[in-house]
Amino acid sequence: MTYEKAPQHFTAPVSRRLALTLGGGLVGLVLAACSKTETAPASTASAAGASAAPAAQAEPVRGGQLVVAIRAEPAQLNPLVDQGSGAHSVRPALDSLVWDNGDGTHAPWLASSWEVSDDATTYVFHLRKDVHFHDGTPFNAAAVKANFDYVNNPANKSTGSTAKLKPVATVIDEYTVSVKLGTPESSFLTLIAAPYFGILSQQQIEQDPKSLATKLIGTGPFKFDSWVKGQSLTYVRNDDYQWAPAQFHAGAAYLDSVKYVFLPEDQTRYNALTTKEAHVVDYIAPEYAKSVKQSADYQNEEFLLPGVGYSLHFNTRRAPFDKLEVRQALLHGLNREEIVASATFGAYPVQEYLASTTPDFNKELKNKISYDADKANRLLDEAGWGTRDAQGYRSKEGQRLSASIPYADNDQLAQRTLEQVQIDARKLGFEIKLQPVTDLPERLYNGNYGLLGTFQSEATGMQLWRLYGSDNISDGSTVGSNASFLSIPELDALLAKARASGKSPDRARYYAQAQEILPNYAPSVPLYSRARLVAIQKNVHGVAWDKAWPQPYLFDAWIGK
Template sequence: MASGIPRRLGAAVAAAVVIALTLTACASAAPESSGGDGEPVTGGDLVVAARSEPPQLNPLVDQMGGAHVLTPVVDSLVWDNGDGTYGTWLATDWEVSDDARVYTFTLRDDVTFHDGTPFDAEAVKVNFDYVADPANKSTGSVAKLGPTAEVLDEYTVRITLEQPESSFLTLIAAPYFGIVSPTQLLDDPDSLASTVVGTGPFVFDEWVKGQSISYVRNDDYDWGPEGTHEGAAYLDKITYRFLPEDQTRYNALLTGEADIVDYIAPEYAEEVKADDRYESDEFLLPGVGFTLHLNTRTAPFDDVNVRRALLTGIDREAIVKSATFGAYPVQEYLATTTPDYKTDLENVIEFDADAAGALLDEAGWTGTDADGYRTKDGERLSTTVPYADNDQLAQRTLEQVQIDAKELGFELVLQPVPAADFSQRLYTGEYGIMPSFQSEATGMQLWRLYGGDNVSDGSSIGSNASFLADAELDGILAQARASADPAARADFYGQAQELLPSLAPSIPLYSRARVVAWQPNVHGVAWDYAWPQPYLFDAWKN
């Protein structure tokens, strides 16, 4: 089945997707799973071929780091159903104030952390206090919300935000806000870089740097998210093997070295989906796809005409088709599968090289040097673009962008850097263009990436990679985030999407279709919608 499919796959498939999503919404909190028939079998080891290794594991510090390999070991307060509703998990009930600033959670009273520490309201408070402390430099958006946690009784906790956030439940449903043992947070926080003590269905086992990370079953587990099976996980062990090379990961599927392969590269996607030897599922990830964020703090992107010129002067359709082998759709400022995506956009991004050239002329870049690049006052129109050196798709894409930019007379200097160093560039601003990919099932992504109050400021780390600060946009985003009415919220986020092409803080390129494939003896693979990825609590092997 397909939970989200690129729009170029055809009307018949799109209709099937609508039906599937409707059924999912009606099914309440049950995670959508794929797999075979029959009774689940207990036991067995599952090997997952993962695309990247995290630089460290602390989910409360680096939301990108371990999010894709931490779901076995941590649980969240709520489960995101992916349709705007939420299921119970570590919290059995919650209340939200009319202004979307106060969230009160009633917690389960039968949960224990892997180190034996009881799960209660105080444990939740310790987690929120840790994230809110500027000294811990949490990169998650929850930190920017200024949360204050108050214990009302042993199993009731109230979270008050400095600013309203109607998407708060989606944020805390993600694995990068999985609840960590307060004992570890208070007594040995440094250990979180290399091990995590949570309440999840699996317990941390071993991290072999450069190779793999493994987890073993938590036999005492009996608090899976609403809609999953009761009791402990079926599998004995889950091992994530880090295979950054796309072809190596694909070969791991063919040879049986891996039971599940995550992120089948676009050049192999159609072949895998058509191969009846394997099961597969595809999800067009919501949020903000692969995007080039333009650093508006520094020249030349402090000039909006230069930003608009690059936005409209590259042929996004041709670039995406070439780089992704036609597997991914071109995106506006939100993916079509994102809640609050505006379906009737009027201010869409159109390719117009002549208009782009006129904008650069207006910005004063009228000279030309010996290499054909534009100049102004003797200076070449040039900028730097760092990218993770293990990201082959990003490299292909940027090389295509570089070619189009040169046609405009704009030099893009590509800088491959180690993946661990690349993530730090986002927060230091050491770049002209920052390519990044953000997937989250909420229109609040627009605030995360373009809100003037979500910029790294020394006291906290923000996600606004373009460093954009626009009063009109900020006002619209603030109204969206404070709106408890879904229709009103969608309208405000729609206004933001109409405005963004004029501000041109970034160049959106494509939505990423996450294709996951697995061997025929693997069943019960589901999707975690809060941070879209495979969820393996219900998984089992013949």
């Protein structure tokens, strides 16, 4: 394998995810222009809260501490700033305004109902009146406004999708708040249903903002207890909790506490399952997936992450990827089926530009990516790379056809994947240099790469805008997540229509068209959707899925004998 050395230095972590007034006299106009609250049929809501475990014992057992082994320790806890690893461990303390059913519909949570304007720019939320924060302060419209004000303040450097939309919140009355977006977004409810927009205490935000990084004060079923850096994050039951989404049980949680332990090594995390040191093990690595699924010793539940899976983005600001023929040559010349099967031990499926579990995935997609080595070689010849050097690599005017791809030096899956990519590219005469680094997230912003592997999981086609929209290109003054730096006016027009569509079928139609044209421009090579496999000890019941940011939801969980 060919590797390229890079400076090894510590840099502050940056999230892999980037993400955002109506006066009283305008309220009537806003409501008149709004559609009715979006709710799911009863059967959908029930399925959304269904247990990840087999049928539970008849009577839940109260008490005990549930230990959950996860891959990554959050860099800090404030979800309004960081959408990275923290989103996997903050949910016990934080509720959201709405619950995502996972099928494009939403159910009430902290908001009892809401209206959406036809142009998807204004959202009016009617809030529950019986909720309070862990610090005893009331949950109301002013508290919700404080959260939106926080992410909308550039000084706070929020990286979330919500911040990208520049939301302006206005208090209509004590329990009604209106949110006006800077740009239309039909997927806004899905974005704010995720744990990275769990509602935080207004008092903490305004009076002790520095504590947001190390302590969570929310309205959730568990209260923040302690964070032992490098080891664990612990929550204890909130005995006053009475406002779970309707598909879950009423009252406080069954568990006394939840403890997340940070085990970044795949084998160590797997060992925590086999030794029963952890009740729940999140992100079972693909090399262990088969044995876990076949074992009678554990329960398991798998969720194919929605959004845009692991993809190789071409830096079109650099040669040779400024040429369409070269990008299309790799798009069609890499045997994605074999690469993915080898790198993931057959555990993950190949994807197109959206994962098949994304509500906006085009199920009738015609322009699918095909493997065609002859076409790839012909494209490279036509682009002027017909000569081969002594090592068999293509060259032009004495310059080898070559590009580097950085990856996190502790990411074993990325390394295996890129090694397979390197092998396939060499068959085409294309040199790919692998570059293990410690500053991978920052590379997206400074463009220091030839190709860049990323994935973004969110249950909406909005991710196509996040990754391929022209207004998400970093320009030196703003940070964007368009890693190809490619502007596609035809695509921008479709994405704008999708985001401004108040009705879900309209949104899906435009996103479907966007998926049809993306292969024509080849901004990236999509590889696989991650299958998030969670293993659960046999005596644990009631683990559900939070589908806004797919992960185990533990409110209904309990430990049996």
